[in-house]
Structures are given as C-alpha cells and as structure tokens.
Amino acid sequence: xxxxxxxxxxxxxxxxxxxxxxxxxxxxxxxxxxxxxxxxxxxxxxxxxxxxxxxxxxxxxxxxxxxxxxxxxxxxxxxxxxxxxxxxxxxxxxxxxxxxxxxxxxxxxxxxxxxxxxxxxxxxxxxxxxxxxxxxxxxxxxxxxxxxxxxxxxxxxxxxxxxxxxxxxxxxxxxxxxxxxxxxxxxxxxxxxxxxxxxxxxxxxxxxxxxxxxxxxxxxxxxxxxxxxxxxxxxxxxxxxxxxxxxxxxxxxxxxxxxxxxxxxxxxxxxxxxxxxxxxxxxxxxxxxxxxxxxxxxxxxxxxxxxxxxxxxxxxxxxxxxxxxxxxxxxxxxxxxxxxxxxxxxxxxxxxxx
Amino acid sequence: xxxxxxxxxxxxxxxxxxxxxxxxxxxxxxxxxxxxxxxxxxxxxxxxxxxxxxxxxxxxxxxxxxxxxxxxxxxxxxxxxxxxxxxxxxxxxxxxxxxxxxxxxxxxxxxxxxxxxxxxxxxxxxxxxxxxxxxxxxxxxxxxxxxxxxxxxxxxxxxxxxxxxxxxxxxxxxxxxxxxxxxxxxxxxxxxxxxxxxxxxxxxxxxxxxxxxxxxxxxxxxx
Numbered sequence: 247x248x249x250x251x252x253x254x255x256x257x258x259x260x261x262x263x264x265x266x267x268x269x270x271x272x273x274x275x276x277x278x279x280x281x282x283x284x285x286x287x288x289x290x291x292x293x294x295x296x297x298x299x300x301x302x303x304x305x306x307x308x309x310x311x312x313x314x315x316x317x318x319x320x321x322x323x324x325x326x327x328x329x330x331x332x333x334x335x336x337x338x339x340x341x342x343x344x345x346x347x348x349x350x351x352x353x354x355x356x357x358x359x360x361x362x363x364x365x366x367x368x369x370x371x372x373x374x375x376x377x378x379x380x381x382x383x384x385x386x387x388x389x390x391x392x393x394x395x396x397x398x399x400x401x402x403x404x405x406x407x408x409x410x411x412x413x414x415x416x417x418x419x420x421x422x423x424x425x426x427x428x429x430x431x432x433x434x435x436x437x438x439x440x441x442x443x444x445x446x447x448x449x450x451x452x453x454x455x456x457x458x459x460x461x462x463x464x465x466x467x468x469x470x471x472x473x474x475x476x477x478x479x480x481x482x483x484x485x486x487x488x489x490x491x492x493x494x495x496x497x498x499x500x501x502x503x504x505x506x507x508x509x510x511x512x513x514x515x516x517x518x519x520x521x522x523x524x525x526x527x528x529x530x531x532x533x534x535x536x537x538x539x540x541x542x543x544x545x546x547x548x549x550x551x552x553x554x555x556x557x558x559x560x561x562x563x564x565x566x567x568x569x570x571x572x573x574x575x576x577x578x579x580x581x582x583x584x585x586x587x588x589x590x591x592x593x594x595x596x597x598x599x600x
Numbered sequence: 601x602x603x604x605x606x607x608x609x610x611x612x613x614x615x616x617x618x619x620x621x622x623x624x625x626x627x628x629x630x631x632x633x634x635x636x637x638x639x640x641x642x643x644x645x646x647x648x649x650x651x652x653x654x655x656x657x658x659x660x661x662x663x664x665x666x667x668x669x670x671x672x673x674x675x676x677x678x679x680x681x682x683x684x685x686x687x688x689x690x691x692x693x694x695x696x697x698x699x700x701x702x703x704x705x706x707x708x709x710x711x712x713x714x715x716x717x718x719x720x721x722x723x724x725x726x727x728x729x730x731x732x733x734x735x736x737x738x739x740x741x742x743x744x745x746x747x748x749x750x751x752x753x754x755x756x757x758x759x760x761x762x763x764x765x766x767x768x769x770x771x772x773x774x775x776x777x778x779x780x781x782x783x784x785x786x787x788x789x790x791x792x793x794x795x796x797x798x799x800x801x802x803x804x805x806x807x808x809x810x811x812x813x814x815x816x817x818x819x820x821x822x823x
Contacts, residue, residue, distance in 0.1 A: 250762055252728045254614055261730065277645060281613075288731070361645050421646035422818055423614050425728075425762045506820040582819045 250427050255390045256281035256420040259323075259349060259413065260289070262397035265428055267436050268319040268347070269295035272309035274302055274328060277361040278417035279351035282323040303328045307335030307348075314344040315455040317442025319401055323349035325417070326367050327358055329375075336410055337376025341457030343441075343472070345404035347397065348382070348412045351420040354580035362580025363417030365502060368557035371414050372531045379469045381476050383411040383483070384530040386501040390424035392528075398429065403483065405437060407475055414530060416553065418503040418582060479532055486534035487526040488541075490516060494523030496595055497541045499562050499572075500551040501527045504583065508551045511588035520596045530558070538565035548572045549595050551588055553581075602790070604718040605633075605692045608707065610745050611724035612732045613699030616759040618649050620724055620793055621696035623812040625661045633692045636685045639665035642706045643698035647816055655815070686713045697749070700741060704749035711750040721753045722790055725781065727760045727774040735780035742785060755790030756781060766795060772803040 253261070260282045263271070271290065273283045283299065290297040296313075300306035306322050313320035324332060329350045339346055352367050354360035371384045383403055387393040393415060400411040443453045459465035487505075490512055491497065500508035505526040515522045525541050527534045541548070547570050550559045556574045563572050575591040577583045607624060609617045618641070625637045637656060639649035650665035657663075664682055685693050697707050707714075723745070725738050732738040746753060760774045771792065782789055791810040802809065 250728070250765065251730055251733070252614070252726060252762055253730050257730055417646065418819065421644075423763065425765045503819075506818070510820045584822060585820060586823050 250425045252423050253390060253426050254281055254421060254423050255393050255415060256351065257285045258390050258426050259393050259397055259415070260285035262394040262428065263321050263347065263401075264289060264293065264295070266319065266398045266401045268321050268401065269293070270310075270313040270318050270320040271295070271322065272298050272300050272306040272313070272320070273323050274300050274306050276325045276328045278353055278363070278420050279323050279325045279349060281420070282349060282351070303331035304335065307332040307339075310346050310348075311335055311339050311342065311344060314339065314346045315342070315442065316444045317439040319347075319405075319436065321347045321349070323351070325351045325353045326355050326364070329367065329370065333370075333374075333376040335376075336382065337378050337380065338457050339410045340376065340380035340382060340472075341378060342455050343408040344410070344455065345401075345408055346410050347400045347404060348410055350412060350414050352414065352416040354578065360580040361417065363419075363503060363553060363582060364578060364580055365414075365416055365504060365553040366555070366557065366578060367414065368530065368552070368554060371412055372533070372561070375410075375412065380409075380472065381531055382409060383407070383479070384414050385411065386414050386528060386530050387419065388502050388505045388526065390419070390422065391426045393419065394426050394428060396528075405439070407479060408441070409475075414502065416503050417580075483529060484532050484534040484536055485528035486537035487524075487528060488537060489524040489526065491523035491525065491541060491544075493521055494541075494544065495521040495546055496523075496549065496592065497545045498522060498524045498549045498551055498588070498592065499527070499538070499558070500524065501530060501558070504551050504553055507583050507585055508588055510585035511592060514585060514589050515592045515596075520592060522592050522596065527558075533561045533565060535565035538562060542566035542569050545570065547595055549591055550574045551583060551591070552576045553583065554578050602720045604720050605689075606686060606695070606714055606717055606719040607693070608695045608697060608714065608719055608721040608749075608751065609724060610697045610704055610707070610721065610749065610753070611699065611757075611759075612726075612729060612738070612741050613644070614729055615699070615724045615726045615732065616761070616793070617699070617724050618647060618696050619814060619816045620757065620759060620812065621649055621694050622652055622655075622815045623793075625656070625694050626659055626813075628692050628694075629659055629661050634662075634690055636662040636664060636691050636693045638682055638685070638693060638695045639663065640695050640706045641698035641703060642666065643700075643703045649696040652815065682710065683713055686710060686717060701744035701748035704745040707749035707751065714751060719751070720755060720790070721749075721751050722755050722757045723753045723785075723787070724757045724759045727777050728762045728770065735777050735784055738781050739784045753785070753787055756785065756787050757790055758792040761795070766798065768798065768800050768803050771806060775803075775805060
C-alpha cells in the first residue's frame with residue numbers, strides 16, 4: 247500500500263495537483279482555502295513550478311486562461327466571494343474551450359458572508375458559473391482521500407473535454423485532517439494538446455484561442471457543438487455513491503461534508519430499524535440522474551440534506567420527475583447540521599410515510 | 601514532566617497543538633491547579649482552542665481567546681488579561697500558539713514576561729504530517745518558530761499519529777526520526793502523546809507516554 251500521511255483537505259488538493267502535473271497556479275488569498283496557496287507557494291519554487299499571487303481574483307483567473315491557452319495544466323483556488331469575481335474569466339475559459347481546474351472551498355454567503363463552511367454555491371457552480379450558454383464539470387468530494395483522487399480526475403476530464411472543471415469543496419473538508427495516500431504511477435498522465443497556442447515554430451498553422459465570434463451564426467454553431475459534448479458528458483460522466491441502499495425504503499441525498507453527516511445519521515437510523523440509505527452525488531454537473539432514478543424505483547421518499555437553503559433539491563426533483571416526495575433539511579450561514587438533527591428528519595420522513 | 605507554570609505549545613500546522621493543549625489543561629486542572637488556556641492562534645479560524653469555550657467552562661478552565669474568535673469577524677485581537685495571567689503566580693497558563701513561524705509571531709510580544717517567569721516551551725511534532733516528514737524539515741520549522749516567537753524551546757513532544765488509523769507500529773516506525781530530531785535540536789523528548797484507548801502492546805524503547813483524549817473532532821463524529 248502507498249505511504250499514508252496526515253493532511254488537511256486543502257493541502258491534499260494542492261499536493262495532488264502537483265502530482266497530476268500542474269505547475270502553474272494563480273490565486274488570491276481568502277479563508278478558508280488559504281492552505282492551497284500556502285502549500286503551493288512553498289512547494290512550487292522547489293520543483294520549478296510557477297506560483298503567483300495575483301493582484302486580484304480577476305487577474306488570477308485570466309492568468310489561468312493564459313496558461314491554459316499555452317497547453318499547460320493550470321489551477322486556481324478561491325472561496326465563495328472570490329469565485330464570483332472569477333466568474334467572468336470562467337466564462338471566457340469555457341467560451342475558448344480551455345481546460346483548467348478551479349477549486350471552490352465554499353464559505354457562508356451571500357456577500358462577504360462568513361468564513362465558516364457552507365454549500366450555498368451549488369446554484370452558481372451548476373447553473374451559472376459565468377455569463378452565457380455553458381457548463382463546467384463540477385466534482386463534490388466528501389473525504390480528504392476523495393479530494394486527492396478527484397484532482398487527478400478533474401485535470402484528466404478537463405483536458406479530455408476541453409472545458410473548466412470545478413471542485414466544489416467546503417471549509418470543513420478544506421480544513422479537516424485525514425490520512426491519505428497518493429496514487430502511484432498516476433503522476434502526469436497528460437496527453438498532447440495540438441490546439442495549444444505554444445509556438446508553431448513555422449512547422450504548423452498558428453492556433454488561435456478566442457471566445458469572440460461577431461457572426462451570430464458562427465457563434466451559435468460553436469455553442470451547439472459545445473452542447474453536443476455536454477450531452478455526451480451527461481451520458482458518460484455521472485458519478486454517485488450508493489450507501490446502504492440495497493433494501494432502503496427511504497433515501498437521503500447529500501454531497502460533500504453534508505454527506506458525511508448524513509452517513510452518520512443513516513447508520514444511526516439503521517440501528518433503530520429504519521430502512522434508509524444515502525445517495526451521494528460525486529459529480530454535481532453532470533448530476534447523477536441515473537442513480538436517483540434507480541433509487542426512485544425503490545424508495546417511498548427522499549430527504550435532501552445541504553448546508554444551504556436547498557439548492558440541490560430541484561435537481562433531485564427533476565432527476566426523478568417528481569415521482570416521489572422530496573423533503574429538505576438544511577443549515578446555512580456557516581452552521582453545520584448535526585447527525586442528530588438529520589436523524590430527527592429521517593424519523594419524520596419514515597414516520598410520515600406509513 | 602513540566603517544570604514551570606507557563607507552558608507554551610508550538611508546532612507545525614495540524615501537528616496537534618490544540619488537542620494537546622486541551623489535554624494538558626484538563627489534567628493540570630485535575631491536579632488541583634488554577635488553569636488558564638490561552639488561544640494564541642491568530643492564523644487559523646478552524647479547529648482551535650476557542651472552539652472549547654463551553655467545555656472549558658464545564659471543566660473550570662479559564663479560556664482566553666481572541667475577542668472575536670469563531671465569529672464572522674475573526675480579527676486577531678488578543679484580550680489584555682493575558683499578561684496579567686502570565687504574571688499571576690497562582691495560575692498555570694497554557695498557550696496554544698498558531699502553526700509555524702506565522703503563528704509564533706503572536707508569541708513574541710509576550711516573550712519577555714514569559715522569560716522572566718520561567719517557562720516550558722514544547723515543540724509538537726507529528727512525523728506523519730506533510731512538511732514534517734523528516735527530522736531535518738521538523739528542525740527547520742522549529743528554528744523558524746524560535747526566531748518568530750523569540751523564545752528558546754525546552755522540549756519535544758512526539759505526537760506522531762495517523763488520526764483514527766494510528767497503531768503502535770506507527771509510533772515504533774518513527775522512533776529513529778524522533779531520535780534524529782533529538783540529536784539535531786539537542787532537546788529532550790518531554791513525552792510521547794498517545795491516544796488513551798490505543799489497543800495493543802507498547803513497543804520497547806517507547807518511554808514517557810502521555811495518554812491523551814481526542815477532543816478535536818469532525819462534526820460527523822459528534823452526536
């Protein structure tokens with residue numbers, strides 16, 4: 247087995263990025279993601295990477311755009327308000343068909359909000375990470391080990407589909423420490439990028455990276471092509487974990503840190519004889535509709551648990567075509583639901599459906 | 601184990617300073633001492649002594665934390681009673697310092713008072729944490745902490761662990777690193793902190809074991 251070390255989620259994501267071949271990071275400090283920048287600022291100078299603390303989030307994301315255009319693996323990291331500032335650049339990256347990895351270690355909002363963990367940027371990540379018709383890949387790991395594994399996947403999938411990938415974590419996952427190991431032999435699996443603007447050397451036609459199309463017909467065609475790719479992604483890239491679902495009469499749906507809480511609550515409910523399981527979306531876009539539909543064929547009702555006012559609940563209802571009741575429990579503003587609170591909601595759901 | 605009534609806990613980020621500070625506070629209180637736990641962590645707003653406000657109150661431990669800790673206005677403004685407590689001969693003061701040299705900078709302002717009163721300054725090391733995997737790295741960070749905090753360390757605490765996966769084997773395996781750190785720094789090992797309920801036989805050569813409880817928990821392990 248690979249060597250085990252104890253790392254914070256933020257540090258683990260940074261180290262995983264290095265091992266995935268990322269040598270270009272552009273960021274601007276904000277709590278609770280700061281360890282990502284701190285880690286890379288210490289490590290990159292020793293291994294020939296470029297760590298740059300930009301003058302603002304807007305500058306940082308545009309540096310990512312530049313680096314990605316040249317064909318290298320580039321990453322930026324922020325927490326909620328900083329991601330809002332980056333949204334213009336994310337749209338440009340998507341409009342230029344550029345791969346990159348964006349970390350959002352979510353905190354409470356709106357506005358400056360707070361610095362404690364939250365999941366209130368679900369809508370932003372899955373619906374409108376910037377202006378225009380586009381999506382980004384959204385991954386929602388729920389352990390420090392999964393954060394590591396997801397970084398490799400995010401870089402690979404971003405390259406494969408030539409689009410930005412976002413890792414939607416939260417302050418709790420970013421700050422907590424768990425033992426992790428890094429996959430061996432996975433380092434730097436990068437493929438050639440023949441589209442990159444990295445110097446043609448008079449050997450090929452120049453590559454142009456651009457998101458401006460003044461001819462509407464050409465722009466529409468570009469967007470349509472992109473959406474064909476999105477349709478393909480929705481078919482093949484859904485990821486979800488099913489936990490204690492085999493004989494479940496009810497299902498909790500939760501992702502990230504909320505899923506950890508929900509798991510504890512499901513185990514406690516099982517101990518009391520309630521047949522409940524958990525469906526944990528690992529990709530938020532594409533949303534794992536297949537796993538939800540499969541659960542809907544089996545359970546009497548769902549309970550959506552989030553650290554927000556209920557932003558994923560619509561996707562759950564859409565995935566199952568409102569065929570089952572979907573209850574909601576959430577805390578927001580930096581408050582983390584307790585396993586006891588979630589257990590109470592599971593009991594309500596199970597009791598009310600007799 | 602500890603000679604002075606001022607105990608300063610330093611170390612790398614995530615080396616287990618807060619959990620150790622809380623354990624020491626509880627144990628010294630049990631010995632009948634008046635204990636003040638000072639949260640000097642001006643670096644990290646998560647997982648810190650200030651999280652234990654209610655717990656400390658129940659235990660009769662006085663907690664001094666930055667005025668706005670755990671609020672959304674977490675500015676590193678330290679309350680003034682710290683100096684008074686450091687001078688008060690009836691009080692055992694445990695200072696939970698922030699990680700690395702950045703955290704130790706907050707210690708510098710109290711350095712003279714602490715020196716005058718006499719102190720133990722412990723450097724907590726977990727060889728399973730990144731950036732302190734080798735004795736050389738651990739010694740470098742200690743050097744930086746000493747520079748920023750303007751206080752010489754008096755002992756090492758071996759807090760090597762892999763969270764819930766820790767076994768005695770893990771502690772046995774890092775013995776050579778601990779020995780090397782001892783010779784690199786010339787500091788004695790004050791004790792080895794080990795989770796109280798760690799099962800199995802204590803490996804040979806592992807001395808001065810200090811049993812600790814895990815107070816710093818993930819929210820999903822709470823009720």
